[in-house]
Amino acid sequence: MSEIGHGGKQIVERILDPQTAKEKIKNLKKVPVREQMAVEVIDLAYGFFSPLQGFLGKADVESVCKKMRLKDGTVWSIPIVFDISDKEIADYGVKEGESILLTYKDSPVAVFDVEEIYSYNKQEMAKDVYGTNDEKHPGVKLTNNFKDKFLGGKITMVSKPIINPPFTEFLLTPLEMRKKIKEKGWVRSVAHQTRNVPHTGHEWLMKGSWLSAYGELPVEKMIVGVIVNAIIGEKRPGDYIDEAIVLCHDVLRKAGYFREDVHLTSISLWDMRYAGPREAVFHAALRANLGITHHMFGRDHAGVGTYYDPYDAHRIFDQFSEKDLNIKPVRVLEWWYCPICAEVTYMGLCNHKDKIQNFSGTLIRSIIQDGVKPPRLIFRPEVFDLIEECAQKYGMGSAYVTKEYIANRNPVFTFPKL
Secondary structure (H helix, E strand, O other), rough: OOOHHHHOOOOOOOOOOOHHHHHHOOEEEEEEEEHHHHHHHHHHHOOOOOOOOOOOHHHHHHHHHHHOEEOOOOOOOOOOOOOEEEEHHHHHHOOOOOEEEEEEEOOEEEEEEEEEEOOOOOOHHHHHHHHHOOOOOOOHHHHHOOOOOOEEEEEEEOOOOEOOOOHHHHHHOOOHHHHHHHHOOEEEEEEEEEEEOOHHHHHHHHHHHHHHHHHHOOOOOEEHHHHHHHHOOOOOOOOOOOOHHHHHHHHHHHHHOOEEEEEHEEEEEEOOOOHHHHHHHHHEEEEEEOOOOOOOOOOOOOOOOOOOOHHHHHHOOOOOOOOOOEEEEEEOEEEEEEOOOOEEEEOOOOOOOOOOOOOOHHHHHHHHHOOOOOOOOOOOHHHHHHHHHHHHHHHOOOOOOOOOHHHHHHOOEEEEOO
């Protein structure tokens, strides 16, 4: 049975078997790529970015930037592009109408059928996608650092990446995730996008969204699940280390704060653009391809600094129909601790706004750095203990990304030699 993803298109894995791959890559010109491009090849090949079959050509890029749609009308909010310098084009002999072999750390990754070589105004792209040209915005900085030209065309992966521990069990491709959802008997599921270790505010964000997604369904047997889908990608100093994010979310279920039949931890590979509302739409398409039916969006989803209103990522979905996005947004306000209510409670219910205690990043960071176990109303003890364990085992003594971590961490994935 075919699996239908975002845009009503069938999810197709673009991956060659080893023997065919060996024949296909003979005599192809080799072009090395950086980690971001290798990640996006993986996403394209497995169908995370369905209906995209490769890197976008100019007409699609322009349509995405100006209209948040591909040229065929499918909703798509962030351009997926392959940048290349004029010197690289000359040195590697890249030509339109020919195929090249993309390599990563000297291992073959994918055949790229180059259909188009084009230029695009990077400042215009940044302004359209991020709403600003301020270099302090990480997405703008990434866009401005793109090279001279772009290549458009289809890709086909020639070897499957090896996902390294501790992430091995958590990378589920769209087809694998859909199979897992069916095995669990979930008729609905709600995605939790995260790049943080979970405090109790996050936990109740998930639980509240699960209740919302459950709606009118019968409760004799649990048939709705929460799917944590952590974004694993480029890290900046001060971010949480990836290992702590994933393992701490998973321990919420192992420690019993979620039942086994309602919770699943997973990862997707993607370098966050921090595009706020546009990235929310991108996340919705990504999770729709994973077969998830609902997606929670909280305060300042995928935002950075003060570039976006805290609830822009809620409002943007008003402009799309169910036909445009086959996943339903679950819009949520903040969860906070209220000493009067004596519990973690919801902004939409609690009226002690002058008494509440927010789960601020500064507060959480100070708790983790002090190493003094906080009240379980802020951090579950199992989560806090695991944060410290991950800091020692994976983070060179820190739960936060350092230059040492970036330089020496175990890679999330590697490509084998053919």
